[in-house]
Amino acid sequence: MDGDELPFEMGIAVYAKGTNKFEFDPVLLDSGYDPIWDAIREEAKLEAEKEPILSSFLYAGILAHECLEQALGFVLANRLQNPTLLATQLLDIFNGVMMHDKGIHRSIRHDIQAFKDRDPACLSYSSAILHLKGYHALQAHRVAHKLWNQGRTLLALALQSRISEVFGIDIHPAAKIGEGILLDHGTGVVIGETAVIGNRVSILHGVTLGGTGKETGDRHPKIGEGALLGACVTVLGNISIGAGAMVAAGSLVLKDVPPHSVVAGNPAKLIRVIDEQDPSLAMKYDAAKEFFRHVADGYKAAISNGQSVSSEKGHTNSTT
Numbered sequence: 218m219d220g221d222e223l224p225f226e227m228g229i230a231v232y233a234k235g236t237n238k239f240e241f242d243p244v245l246l247d248s249g250y251d252p253i254w255d256a257i258r259e260e261a262k263l264e265a266e267k268e269p270i271l272s273s274f275l276y277a278g279i280l281a282h283e284c285l286e287q288a289l290g291f292v293l294a295n296r297l298q299n300p301t302l303l304a305t306q307l308l309d310i311f312n313g314v315m316m317h318d319k320g321i322h323r324s325i326r327h328d329i330q331a332f333k334d335r336d337p338a339c340l341s342y343s344s345a346i347l348h349l350k351g352y353h354a355l356q357a358h359r360v361a362h363k364l365w366n367q368g369r370t371l372l373a374l375a376l377q378s379r380i381s382e383v384f385g386i387d388i389h390p391a392a393k394i395g396e397g398i399l400l401d402h403g404t405g406v407v408i409g410e411t412a413v414i415g416n417r418v419s420i421l422h423g424v425t426l427g428g429t430g431k432e433t434g435d436r437h438p439k440i441g442e443g444a445l446l447g448a449c450v451t452v453l454g455n456i457s458i459g460a461g462a463m464v465a466a467g468s469l470v471l472k473d474v475p476p477h478s479v480v481a482g483n484p485a486k487l488i489r490v491i492d493e494q495d496p497s498l499a500m501k502y503d504a505a506k507e508f509f510r511h512v513a514d515g516y517k518a519a520i521s522n523g524q525s526v527s528s529e530k531g532h533t534n535s536t537t
Contacts, residue, residue, distance in 0.1 A: 251284070251285065251326075253285065253326050253329060253330065253342055254284060254285045256342050257279060257285065257288070257342045257343045257346060258279060258280065260341045260342060260343040261275045261276075261278075261279040261280050261343050262280070264343065265280075274347075275343075275347075277291070278291065278292050278346070278347050279343060279346070279347070285325065285326070285346075286312070286315040286316050286321075286322065286325070287312065287316070288346060289311070289315065289325060289346055289356055290308055290311035290312045290315055290316075291308060292346060292347060292353070293307065293311055293353060293356065293357050293360075294307035294308040294310075294311055296353060296383060297357065297376070297379045297380065297383055299379065302375065302379065310360065310364075310372070310376075311357075311360055314360045314363045314364065315359075315360065318363060321359050321360070321363070323396060324359055324396045325356050325359070327396040327397040327398075327416075328352060328355055328356065328396065328397065328398055328399075329342055329345050329346065329352065330397070331397045331398060331399045331417070331419075332345045332349060332351070332352055332399055333345065334498070335399045335401070335419060335498065336349075336399060336401055350383075350384040350385075350386070350403055350404075351384075351386070351399070351400030351401060351402060351403030351406075352400070353384060354380050354384040354386040354388065354400065354403055354406075355388075355394070355398060355400050357376060357379075357380050358377075358380065358388045358390065358392070358394065359394070360376065361373045361374075361376040361377055361380070361388075361390035362390050362391070362392070362393070362394070364376070364390065365390040365391050370390075373390035374390060376390065377389065377390050384403060385403070385404045385405060386400065386403045386404070386405075386406045387406070387407045387408070388406070388407075388408040389408060389409055389410040389412075391410045391411065392408045392409065392410060392411070392412045392413070392414070392426075392437075393412070393413045393414065394408075394413075394414045395414055395415045395416035395417070395418065395442070396416050396417075397416050397417040397418075398414065398416075398417075398418055398419075398420070399418075399419040399420065400420050401419065401420065401421045401422065402421065402422035403422060404422045404423070405422055405423040405424075405449075406420060406422065406423070406424050406425075407424075407425045407426065407427060408426045408437075409426055409427050409428055409436070409437035409438075410436075410437060411434070411435045411436055411437040411455070412426040412437035412438055412439070412440070413437075413438075413439045413440065414426075414440045415440055415441050415442035415443070415444070415460065416442045416443075417442055417443045417498065418440055418441075418442065418443065418444050418445075418446070419444075419445045419446070419498075420446045421446065421447055421448040421449075421450075421466070422448055422449070423448050423449035423450075424446045424448070424449070424450045424451075424452075425450075425451045425452065425453075426438045426440070426452050427451070427452070427453050428453065428454065429453050429454045435455050436454065436455050437454075437455060438452040438453070438454065438455070438456055438457070438458060438470075439455070439456070439457045439458070440452075440458045441457065441458055441459045441460030441461065441462065441476060442460045442461070443460055443461045443498070444458050444459070444460065444461065444462045444463070444464070445462075445463045445464070446458070446464050447463075447464055447465050447466035447467070447468070448466040448467070449466055449467050450464045450465075450466065450467070450468050450469075450470065451468070451469045451470065452464070452470040453469075453470070453471055454471065456470070456471070456472060456473050456474075457473045457474070458470070458473075458474045459473070459474050459475050459476030459477065459478065460476045460477070461476055461477040461491070462474045462475065462476060462477060462478050462479070462480070463478070463479045463480075463491065464479075464480055464481070464485065465479065465480065465481035465482075465485075465488075467483070468480060468481050468482055468483060468484075468485040469482075469483040469484050469485060470484070470485045471484050471485070472484075472485075474487075475487070475490075477490060477491050477492070478490050478491065479491055
C-alpha cells in the first residue's frame with residue numbers, strides 16, 4: 218500500500234490466485250515475468266480478432282504498451298482528462314508514480330485479481346483495466362494517495378475531484394487502502410480522510426465510511442482484513458469493523474463490529490458469528506437472509522393479530 222502500515226506479504230509478489238486466500242508466486246516483477254500482464258495482452262489480441270471494430274481501441278489501451286503500469290496510466294489519463302487537466306499531463310503524473318512505486322506495482326495486480334475472482338461480471342483481466350470504474354477509481358486513488366504523502370496535496374485533491382466527477386466514487390486522498398480490494402460497481406462509494414481499509418476487503422456500491430459531524434482528527438472507520446460491506450452500508454465514526462466481518466446491505470453501523478461476525482439493520486445489530494476467514498472472498502450477500510425472513514414473518518404475524526411491532530424492545534404491544 219505504497220508505504221503505509223498495512224503490509225501484505227514480504228517481497229514483490231506478482232499476483233494472487235484462488236478464492237479462499239491469496240497465494241503468492243515467488244517471482245519478482247524485476248525478473249520480467251508478469252503473468253497478469255501476459256494474460257491481459259493475450260485477451261486483448263483475441264478480442265481484437267473477434268471484434269475488429271475495437272482493434273484500435275484495444276491497441277491504444279493495451280497492446281501499444283510495454284507493461285501494466287503504462288497501459289493503466291494511459292486508460293486513467295484518458296478517462297479523467299478535462300479541458301484544463303490534459304491527458305498528456307495526467308499521463309505524466311500516473312507514469313511518474315506508478316512506474317517507480319513497487320507497492321503500487323503489487324497493489325494494482327492484487328486488485329485486478331480480486332475483481333477477476335470475486336465479480337462475476339468481470340469476464341477477463343482486460344475488461345477490468347478497460348471498463349470497470351471501480352478498478353479505475355481505486356488505482357487513481359492510489360496515485361492520489363502517493364501524491365498526498367509526498368506533500369503534493371493540491372494535485373492529490375484535484376485528482377480526487379476528477380475521480381468523483383467521472384466515476385461517482387469519492388475517496389479522500391489521505392485514506393489508507395490495502396491490497397486485493399474489490400469495489401463492486403462502486404457508484405456512490407464515499408471514503409473519508411482518516412478511514413483505513415485492510416487487505417482483501419470487498420465493498421459494494423453506495424457504501425459510506427464517514428464521520429459523525431464536525432469533529433477533526435481521526436474520525437473515520439477502520440475496516441479489518443477480509444471484511445465484506447454490502448450495498449448501501451453506512452459506517453460512521455472512528456469505529457472498527459473486525460477482520461472477516463460481514464455487514465448486510467442497507468445497514469447503519471454506529472458501534473464496533475466484532476471480527477468474523479454478521480451484523481444487520483438500522484442501527485446494525487449482531488446476528489451471528491461466522492466461520493469463514495474472509496467472507497469478502499466468498500461474496501455471499503445473503504448471509505443475513507434467514508434473520509430478515511424471521512423478522513418479516515414475525516411482523517406479518519403481529520399485524521394479522523392486530524398488534525404493532527416494537528423493533529427496539531423486541532416484543533409486540535397491543536394497539537388498544
